Amino acid sequence: MLIAMVVCAVAAAAPQMPALTTAELGRLDRGEVVLHAASDGGRVTATGVVKVDAPPDALWPAVLDVRARIPEGRTLNDVREYRRDGPRTWYLAVDMDVLGAALRLHQRYDWDPSGEVATYTLDEAKANDLAVADGWYLVRATDGGSLLVFQSVTEAKVPVPSWVKRWLARDQMEGLLQGIRARAERGAPRG
Numbered sequence: 001m002l003i004a005m006v007v008c009a010v011a012a013a014a015p016q017m018p019a020l021t022t023a024e025l026g027r028l029d030r031g032e033v034v035l036h037a038a039s040d041g042g043r044v045t046a047t048g049v050v051k052v053d054a055p056p057d058a059l060w061p062a063v064l065d066v067r068a069r070i071p072e073g074r075t076l077n078d079v080r081e082y083r084r085d086g087p088r089t090w091y092l093a094v095d096m097d098v099l100g101a102a103l104r105l106h107q108r109y110d111w112d113p114s115g116e117v118a119t120y121t122l123d124e125a126k127a128n129d130l131a132v133a134d135g136w137y138l139v140r141a142t143d144g145g146s147l148l149v150f151q152s153v154t155e156a157k158v159p160v161p162s163w164v165k166r167w168l169a170r171d172q173m174e175g176l177l178q179g180i181r182a183r184a185e186r187g188a189p190r191g
Helices: 002-013 022-029 056-064 066-072 162-187
Strands: 034-040 043-052 076-084 089-098 101-112 117-122 130-142 145-156
Touching (some): 022 034, 022 043, 034 162, 043 162, 056 101, 056 117, 056 130, 056 145, 056 162, 145 162
Antiparallel strands (some): 043 145, 076 089, 089 101, 101 117, 117 130
16 A cells, blocks of 8 residues: 555656646747646645747757856856766755845756656755755647746745745746746757
């Protein structure tokens, strides 16, 4: 029974394309970012989807270049790689400033090019200022471009007002996806 529960939990956590309504598909076609956010106590799960006018191979460098996000966001101050376990697994120290509070996270990134997915999770061997900061990026080819899905799950170690959680889940994700899209489209080959 326990093994079945663990297998189900892992399968449920596997990155997958969210179900989108007809209205949301129309918003994507108009260049908007589609956002979903849910809160379970202190834990916030936010999912964003954006259509990108670039093929997956041109989109991935923009997704994986976390340092390029520093000037694009209001909360990210610095990103430094501190370990690499090969071309598809690396560790980043991330410094953020959220409403005047300095936060440091240590995250492990894993990229699976064949599955078109990159995941990250806290490096538990290091000190982290959040209880949870996990997520994933999923890319799917479309006619003439790609869909990029990003999901993040965060939980603070201290109580956080609901409006701050909503702001981080929605506004920050929208800005992140718009920045990745802009960089990918600038670097995409033109036919």
